[in-house]
Amino acid sequence: MTIAEILHQAKAELGAHDLDLNIAEIIIETRLGLTRSELWMSTSKELSPSEKAQFDSDFARYINGEPVQYILEVAPFYGRDFYVTPSVLIPRPETEELVYAAEKFIEKNPARVQRILDVCTGSGIIPITLKATFPECLVTGSDISKEALKIAEQNNTRLKTDVRFIHSDLVDYFQQTGEKFDMILANPPYVADSERLEMSNYVLDHEPELALFAPNNGLAIYERLIQQLPNIVDNLFWIGMEIGYTQGSAVKQFFEKSFPQASVTIQQDINGKDRMVICHN
Incomplete structure (x- = not known):
């Protein structure tokens, strides 16, 4: 599946759960080390099997109620990205x-x-x-x-x-x-x-x-x-x-x-x- 297809499918599921529609983009950006503009220039790219498996795991955890910051172990604050865990x-x-x-x-x-x-x-x-x-x-x-x-x-x-x-x-x-x-x-x-x-x-x-x-x-x-x-x-x-x-x-x-x-x-x-x-x- 291409990034565009994954995002389309994910947004439908996020909408059905009344969750943040940007989460799928945030997960892919963070895991692939992309900026938002780089993500949008890569929507025709297909994720590798390991990248897709990582996305599926991250996305399932978010759907099940885990904060995305803990899933990705990163949270923005005042223009910097900080490492965070449930501690x-x-x-x-x-x-x-x-x-x-x-x-x-x-x-x-x-x-x-x-x-x-x-x-x-x-x-x-x-x-x-x-x-x-x-x-x-x-x-x-x-x-x-x-x-x-x-x-x-x-x-x-x-x-x-x-x-x-x-x-x-x-x-x-x-x-x-x-x-x-x-x-x-x-x-x-x-x-x-x-x-x-x-x-x-x-x-x-x-x-x-x-x-x-x-x-x-x-x-x-x-x-x-x-x-x-x-x-x-x-x-x-x-x-x-x-x-x-x-x-x-x-x-x-x-x-x-x-x-x-x-x-x-x-x-x-x-x-x-x-x-x-x-x-x-």
Whole structure:
């Protein structure tokens, strides 16, 4: 079968299951190392038996509910492709907005930001992206999951960045060493157990629960982390955290309690939902 025939057949099946119609193209592009334009110039090409078998396997896994990012072990984030496995969350577009906010602050205040920490780093998308953009900064990522840190280290190597990754329960390690940072970012677990019923099996069956759920209506990690942060920042600092869209006022209050002299703001994402809390002085 030609690529065109395979795509035509696959799109019919995707449509029947009400799934993303671009998935077949994404699978073929990734497995064959093609750009989208190269794919469209190759539609008369026939896949080899092994290529067709690989496509059939990948496609069946997707139809059966597995995220395509885990099938292909790659996910885009902020213009780069990251290695991902079920040990880490799949990068979300909302997290790109947190990185963008951090980038804009660094660009305006380059002398203020030399030491950056990303807490709950997962696959390392945030610190690696910032290190690639600001190589002069000392960038660290931390996570409680050793499996996630293995993935982050592989991305560090693949993308030729020099991020330091540390195994730590939130910022315990840095409190013990006495290290301080100018900028801290975090996208911690913030989903409440009560939200399970609203979530798709696509997420629940495949993404790591450790990176998704937190007690106290999803607020427990924020509360503990924000209590610890005054110990690891200098007099001038910028802290940005991604939040669930209902959590803005609660997280803002945690910051106001720990940093009574600082400016604390809730920022919305591109869809107009509360998505970040920024604390700086």
